[in-house]
Amino acid sequence: MNISRRFLGAALAAVAATSLALPAAAQTSTQALSSESVIESIKEEGVIRIGLSLFTPWSMRDLNGDLVGFELDVGRKLAEDMGVEVEFVPTSWDGIIPALVSGNFDVIISGMSITPQRNLTINFSNPYAYSGMTILSNQSLTDGMSLEEYNSPDVTFAARRGATPAAVIATIFPEANILLFDEDGAATQEVLNGNAHATMASEPTPSTEARRYPDTLHVPFTETFQANGEAFAMRKGDPDALNYFNNWIARQWRTGWLQERNDFWFRGNDWEDQVAQ
Incomplete structure (x- = not known):
């Protein structure tokens, strides 16, 4: 009987020690994570x-x-x-x-x-x-075109390399060609110069550029992509x-x-x- 009591006491002590150790370990782990932040x-x-x-x-x-x-x-x-x-x-x-x-x-x-x-x-x-992103187009190159008609090997987009618009263009218009540049401004300039039909960018860039060059550029569709x-x-x-x-x-x-x-x-x-x- 005494042996059983001793075993029970030892077991309870072990449980108590483990219970105390768990919060301490958790605190140490939390402190380590915080210090690495x-x-x-x-x-x-x-x-x-x-x-x-x-x-x-x-x-x-x-x-x-x-x-x-x-x-x-x-x-x-x-x-x-x-x-x-x-x-x-x-x-x-x-x-x-x-x-x-x-x-x-x-x-x-x-x-x-x-x-x-x-x-x-x-x-x-x-x-x-x-x-959201919208399409900015060269008016003379795209006059009267529907959104579906932009998905053609005869259409060239310009976009910033590695940016979301480039990926969206490739997904929505897989048949079109894409010219890639390091800056949004270079992509817009290609459209302005008539070397590309269109580009895509987050607003307000397309609308701002269309206001700046109203005789050449326009935002032809109300569709917004990837907001x-x-x-x-x-x-x-x-x-x-x-x-x-x-x-x-x-x-x-x-x-x-x-x-x-x-x-x-x-x-x-x-x-x-x-x-x-």
Whole structure:
């Protein structure tokens, strides 16, 4: 009987010790994950490095050569709220995800659409913007054409290499030809010059370009493609960063700050005389 009691006591003690050890282990694991988060390195270094690619009106050069645009407002506000400095790292679009994974910067804030293919390599925050894409065409080359007629070997599209419009064009218009460029502006210029029938881009770029060159360019259809939302992109395995960025974005939507900045850059044109054309 005494032996049984001793065994029972030992068993209870082991259970109690295990119960105490589990929370301690969980706390240690949580602390380890937190210390590895990019949020901690940003706080320690006092600067957040943001990767972006130049395209209107997300991020552009003004007449003095300084970076301006919706992304710049978002990045500066984010840094201010974190109590750190901000460093923007302009990067070619087709190399921006590898550069993030390699640690060249902390986060991508560059109008990147959420796609399952990208999500295999990186994590996305909740959307901080929503912009559908429309077709911008050369009027003389496409006059009277239906949307279905754009899907032809006789039609050439221009698009930015590695960007969502290029993939959407290839999916919706598989018979058409595609010329790929490093910048949205180069794709638009091909359409303006008559070397391509059309391009596709997120609004307000197509409508802005059509207003700028009304005798040559137009937005022929009301259809909007892929209005999935744009998000911050970050390296995988960082729940702290995902949590912080999601909470920050949610707060900016609630306060109306994101909507106000979005309306300024995407619905107005007060900024156009400040930007190099």
